[in-house]
Amino acid sequence: MEQVIINGAILSANYALIALGLTLIFSIMNVLNFAHGQMFMIGGLVVYWVCTVYQMPYGVGLAAAAIGVGAVGMAMERGLFQRVMGSATREENSMLLAVGTAFLLENAALYLFGEKQRGIPPMVQGVYRIGSAFLPANRLMVFVISLLLIVVVLSFVYYTRTGRAMRALAQDRAATTLMGVDVGRISMFGFGLGAALAATAGGLLISVSGVNAGIGTAISTKAFIMIMIGGAGVIGGALLGAVVLGFAEAIGYALFPGSVTYLIIFVALIAFLLVRPQGIMGKPWG
Amino acid sequence: MKNSKSRRTIIKLSTYALLATVVGIPNFAFADGKTLKIGQLGVMSGAEASWGLVNKYAAEATAAMWNEKGGIDIGGEKYKIEIVSVDDRNDPKLTVSGSERLMGQEGIRYVIGPNTDVTATSVRPIAEKYNAIYFPYASSRSLFTQPAENAVMGMVASYQVAPAILELLQKERGVKKVAFVARNDSDGLSNRDDGVAAATKLGLDVVVADATYEPNVTDFFPIMSNVVDKAPDLIFLPASAPSNTPLLMRAARELGYTGLFASDSGQDIKVIKEMAGEYGDGLISIGGASTPEIRSQYMDAFIENYTKVAGEWNDEAGTKVYALEVILAALQAAGPAAIDDASLFKKQIADFSMRNPFLKADSTLSFTGEADYGQKRQIGVPLVLTETKGGEFVTISIGAVK
Numbered sequence: 001m002e003q004v005i006i007n008g009a010i011l012s013a014n015y016a017l018i019a020l021g022l023t024l025i026f027s028i029m030n031v032l033n034f035a036h037g038q039m040f041m042i043g044g045l046v047v048y049w050v051c052t053v054y055q056m057p058y059g060v061g062l063a064a065a066a067i068g069v070g071a072v073g074m075a076m077e078r079g080l081f082q083r084v085m086g087s088a089t090r091e092e093n094s095m096l097l098a099v100g101t102a103f104l105l106e107n108a109a110l111y112l113f114g115e116k117q118r119g120i121p122p123m124v125q126g127v128y129r130i131g132s133a134f135l136p137a138n139r140l141m142v143f144v145i146s147l148l149l150i151v152v153v154l155s156f157v158y159y160t161r162t163g164r165a166m167r168a169l170a171q172d173r174a175a176t177t178l179m180g181v182d183v184g185r186i187s188m189f190g191f192g193l194g195a196a197l198a199a200t201a202g203g204l205l206i207s208v209s210g211v212n213a214g215i216g217t218a219i220s221t222k223a224f225i226m227i228m229i230g231g232a233g234v235i236g237g238a239l240l241g242a243v244v245l246g247f248a249e250a251i252g253y254a255l256f257p258g259s260v261t262y263l264i265i266f267v268a269l270i271a272f273l274l275v276r277p278q279g280i281m282g283k284p285w286g
Numbered sequence: 287m288k289n290s291k292s293r294r295t296i297i298k299l300s301t302y303a304l305l306a307t308v309v310g311i312p313n314f315a316f317a318d319g320k321t322l323k324i325g326q327l328g329v330m331s332g333a334e335a336s337w338g339l340v341n342k343y344a345a346e347a348t349a350a351m352w353n354e355k356g357g358i359d360i361g362g363e364k365y366k367i368e369i370v371s372v373d374d375r376n377d378p379k380l381t382v383s384g385s386e387r388l389m390g391q392e393g394i395r396y397v398i399g400p401n402t403d404v405t406a407t408s409v410r411p412i413a414e415k416y417n418a419i420y421f422p423y424a425s426s427r428s429l430f431t432q433p434a435e436n437a438v439m440g441m442v443a444s445y446q447v448a449p450a451i452l453e454l455l456q457k458e459r460g461v462k463k464v465a466f467v468a469r470n471d472s473d474g475l476s477n478r479d480d481g482v483a484a485a486t487k488l489g490l491d492v493v494v495a496d497a498t499y500e501p502n503v504t505d506f507f508p509i510m511s512n513v514v515d516k517a518p519d520l521i522f523l524p525a526s527a528p529s530n531t532p533l534l535m536r537a538a539r540e541l542g543y544t545g546l547f548a549s550d551s552g553q554d555i556k557v558i559k560e561m562a563g564e565y566g567d568g569l570i571s572i573g574g575a576s577t578p579e580i581r582s583q584y585m586d587a588f589i590e591n592y593t594k595v596a597g598e599w600n601d602e603a604g605t606k607v608y609a610l611e612v613i614l615a616a617l618q619a620a621g622p623a624a625i626d627d628a629s630l631f632k633k634q635i636a637d638f639s640m641r642n643p644f645l646k647a648d649s650t651l652s653f654t655g656e657a658d659y660g661q662k663r664q665i666g667v668p669l670v671l672t673e674t675k676g677g678e679f680v681t682i683s684i685g686a687v688k
Contacts, residue, residue: 007508114597115336117529119561127540136540209504210561212529214333218502253508262500
């Protein structure tokens with residue numbers, strides 16, 4: 001049982017970082033960013049490149065991933081999404097654009113980083129015993145950094161001027177514009193922050209599970225499950241969705257054969273959405 | 287105004303000249319000889335991209351080696367080898383359209399790939415329609431057994447590898463209890479069933495037979511927690527991708543597992559070193575011709591060419607070197623008419639034999655497979671088993687498929 005709790009907690013913290021970035025972009029831009037998993041993947045590959053090829057410290061790699069992918073996110077928002085959303089009359093256009101950017105990033109990564117799985121050795125060695133459970137030191141480190149980052153991002157969103165502007169934008173775009181907020185700048189920053197969070201999650205998890213150029217779609221799928229559970233566009237909901245998915249996986253793998261776990265998760269998700277389509281913390285009106 | 291018009295004319299003329307040059311280049315380059323097109327079909331994007339890309343790079347490296355020598359001599363005439371690749375994204379619908387393109391539109395009669403049972407099965411009707419031969423890296427028996435006769439297996443099948451590994455480890459390492467952890471897809475599950483059957487036949491105690499993981503799983507800790515609990519001596523990983531194997535190993539070791547691992551699929555030592563680090567030792571898997579103690583100078587040259595093509599060496603390619611070399615040698619034996627008529631190639635299969643150019647030791651390559659398929663529809667590649675030790679693959683056994 002202790003092992004299940006540890007597995008669930010670690011998975012939840014990792015997933016929370018991924019879901020947080022996706023929900024930030026969705027709430028601010030109203031864009032379902034299908035390229036979120038690809039940003040996670042590129043973040044991991046940047047860390048790999050900085051640490052393995054250039055032999056630089058892990059912290060430098062993590063910073064390079066967050067800043068680099070964050071900048072790519074901002075450029076995408078300014079150069080692509082803002083233009084398309086400004087001229088398009090249908091919401092599907094931004095979704096199709098997101099799908100297109102996902103393919104673009106995936107193929108760019110395949111070209112630049114190759115087809116192999118990339119990973120870096122654990123930052124810290126050793127395994128702790130907690131009762132009958134095992135907790136590798138590296139996973140504990142990733143867990144702690146993930147929690148710290150979540151606290152930092154939430155503090156930023158709730159207690160800074162820019163964060164307040166982001167939340168205002170998520171609630172009512174027109175009213176926020178009328179209040180004098182530079183909506184274009186805040187949107188761009190929010191998109192960049194979401195992308196940076198995805199990249200950081202990828203950079204943290206490359207020392208645990210590694211990444212490859214094709215992993216993005218699987219990560220995006222999980223991120224969408226989390227925000228569907230928690231409620232699209234609600235920050236607290238994204239975190240709750242991550243905890244639910246993390247523990248569902250850990251408990252499922254402990255009780256059932258591997259293949260049954262995700263079958264149960266998907267069936268439960270469908271049943272849940274039939275009853276509460278807006279997710280646990282989402283509002284029925286969107 | 288006049289200046290701007292003439293500038294535009296110059297730009298237009300230069301563009302036309304450039305286009306004419308670019309379009310003309312292939313004609314000049316291949317003006318001296320004929321071209322032999324070989325198809326390559328497989329998954330080259332998405333999570334399993336490495337499977338198809340390794341085939342592609344291996345074929346391109348082999349083609350480059352032959353083309354450097356002026357091409358391949360078939361019936362007294364030199365042919366440049368051109369690899370035509372199609373990505374099927376591991377989607378049978380795209381495999382069907384890809385094989386239609388290669389075999390129908392391009393008129394190619396020899397195709398390397400695809401990579402899984404499901405996609406390989408979907409090629410069969412198209413290969414039969416155009417009488418083309420394909421070399422899938424899939425192990426479903428129905429592909430190679432009569433009435434099917436257009437598929438030739440280019441590797442050693444899981445049901446040939448698993449008994450060899452299990453028997454070796456039972457006799458030499460005292461393995462008694464085995465756990466199987468399979469990827470939840472057609473290849474993983476069928477390889478798992480073959481492995482469980484082989485273990486049972488050998489009298490081994492199968493302590494876990496139903497542990498599976500989804501193809502998109504990245505964290506194997508929860509899955510391995512249950513497996514390690516059963517205290518096996520060996521964890522067998524059927525059809526595990528090179529991207530998953532080191533993660534499965536690392537999760538098990540972090541959970542205190544000290545036994546052996548085995549896999550019936552090709553792996554890559556660089557990925558194992560990077561991903562599993564100190565936990566990467568003790569994996570017995572199917573090897574190719576690439577370990578230093580067995581490889582020939584020709585294999586060294588192949589590795590060099592592969593590295594040029596792909597940017598870096600991949601040990602998995604050591605298991606994919608044979609298909610194109612055997613196609614080319616069999617075409618040489620069958621004569622130029624076989625380039626467009628695969629029936630002549632099929633006639634060669636019964637008595638075909640060539641020296642294995644990739645191994646230092648004297649050995650021959652021929653077609654085999656009677657024991658499993660009732661007909662010769664498998665390239666008789668050596669059954670090389672390797673073990674990971676100190677960050678290297680070490681060859682522990684070389685056998686043959688009957």
